[in-house]
Amino acid sequence: MSMVTSTRLPSRVRPCAGVVPCVAVVAVVGCYVPLLGVPLTGFLAVDVVLSWVARRRTGHAHA
Template sequence: MSAEPLAPATPWRTATGAAVRPRLTGRGHPPAAAIAVIGYYLPLLGIPLAAFLAVDIVVGEIAHRRATTPAT
């Protein structure tokens, strides 16, 4: 009975050939300060959009009412 040779160990495979995920290290993740800055300013990006939508809805409603109101 001959045994098959084991696959060489790589970062993605163990010595038995099983696939594994590499461990995550601290590198590659944004620092907490960057996350805090983004979290602080991100809601401010929505304020101009909300104002634009409010004005657009009001202008559209006025135009719609003028177009559907019968002239006397």
């Protein structure tokens, strides 16, 4: 007869073992993601102004 070894995880896993790292990652990402929007907003503002200036110079109503 062959012996079958069980590879099951323990039935009781501490919920903090997975929750704490996930909360930490979410907190760090949540802190830094808004900072990514600042350069994007600045780029879009400069792009809109340059587009407006170029249109005024050439006299074209639509690009």
